[in-house]
Amino acid sequence: MAVxxxxxxxxxxxxxxxxxxxxxxxGAHQIDxxxxxxxVDLSERGREQAAAAGTALAAMAxxxxxxxxxxxxYVRARETARLACAEAGLDLPTRVDERLRxxxxxxxDRLTFAGVEARFPEExxxxxxQGKFYHRPAGGESWADVxxxxxxxxxxxxxxLPAGRLLVVSHDIVIALLRYVCEGLDEAEVLELARSTPVxxxxxxxxxxxxxxxxxxxxxxxxxxxxxxxxxITEHRGERHVGS
Numbered sequence: 042m043a044v045x046x047x048x049x050x051x052x053x054x055x056x057x058x059x060x061x062x063x064x065x066x067x068g069a070h071q072i073d074x075x076x077x078x079x080x081v082d083l084s085e086r087g088r089e090q091a092a093a094a095g096t097a098l099a100a101m102a103x104x105x106x107x108x109x110x111x112x113x114x115y116v117r118a119r120e121t122a123r124l125a126c127a128e129a130g131l132d133l134p135t136r137v138d139e140r141l142r143x144x145x146x147x148x149x150d151r152l153t154f155a156g157v158e159a160r161f162p163e164e165x166x167x168x169x170x171q172g173k174f175y176h177r178p179a180g181g182e183s184w185a186d187v188x189x190x191x192x193x194x195x196x197x198x199x200x201x202l203p204a205g206r207l208l209v210v211s212h213d214i215v216i217a218l219l220r221y222v223c224e225g226l227d228e229a230e231v232l233e234l235a236r237s238t239p240v241x242x243x244x245x246x247x248x249x250x251x252x253x254x255x256x257x258x259x260x261x262x263x264x265x266x267x268x269x270x271x272x273x274i275t276e277h278r279g280e281r282h283v284g285s
Contacts, residue, residue, distance in 0.1 A: 044198045046206040047256075048107050049216050049246040050094055050125065053087030055117040058242070058277035061153070070156030078143065078150065079115045083124075089272045090243035091121040095128025097245060097266035098208075107208035109134050113141040113215070121243065122210040136202065140190040143212040147181025174228045184231075187218050195222060213240035213278065223248055223256035238262055242275045 057074045064072040074081060083091065098106070112122045114137045126133060149157055149164065157165050168176040177183040198207075217240060221231040240246070240262050247259040267274050 043250070044202060044205065044207055045250050046105075046107075047219070047248040048206065048208045049219065049248065050121065050208065050210045051213050051216055051240045051242055051244050052083070052113075052115070052117040052121040052210060053090035053094075053124075054084045054242045054275045054277060055081050055087055056084050057081040057117075058087075058275070059084050062277065064153050068153075068155055070153060070159055072151045072153060072156075074151055078145075082116050083120050086273055086275065087117070087121070087242060088124060090267055090275070091124035092128045093267050093270040093272035094121070094243045094245065095125035096270050098125060098129035098131060100266075105206070106131070107133065107206045109136065109202055109206075110208045110210065111136045111138055111141065111202065112210040113137075113143065113212060114139050115142055115212070118210045118212065122208070125210070125243075126208075133208070138194060140194040141209065141211045141215055144184070144187050144214050145180075145182045147178040149178045149181065172228070173232060184214070184218060187214060188222060191215065191218055191222055195219075216240050216246055219248065220246075220258060220261070224258065239276050239278050241267075242277055243267060243272070 056076075057072070057078065060074050061072045063069075076082075110122050110126065110133045112118045112135065118141070119137065122135065148161060152160065164178060168178070174184045177186060214235075217231060217235050220226065220234065226234070238261065241264050243264075245263045245266065246261045248256045249259045250256055264274050
């Protein structure tokens, strides 16, 4: 049986999201994150959001429930998946795939907009010239680099995960770029999508596969379950450096 649906959840609010918001608000150059990016955990609010995502799963009809969980290896994504499935009463086989990890920022990691301008002005200017989609910071990835690993992951789905419906827990940029790949968007379209519809923490999106193998978007960035269950809605644009 081929993979027929991707139910995409962005991780709940993380301690890194909170630290980044505080650093930007104060004008600091560096973000005081508590751990390296793969190890940053959920905030208390993020745990509440993950549980609310689980209540949304629990309300789904049995015929539409996911059959397998695939998650980014980062702690905030794995913990979101665990809490959501526990809340929904789902005991599903779970796979971790490093291709679903967040974008790597290289020398710009842990820096605010002001920090990048102060410490790496040439990098900031190069990014303005090349644009957000193609700029690759030293030691990091461009959006186009993330697209390459997502194309690889999608190509392997039917061989590695022969299940109908997948629950995928990942990061905001990954979810937006999955739409780029699955819908055949261009650079301008995905940049506008990221600008106009940032992916909220613990939001739900759904991609459905068509008979011809293409994908359509059934829903995107749904957050009503958060409001319904008293979990605060947070945006936290995930990339933590200049202009993202």
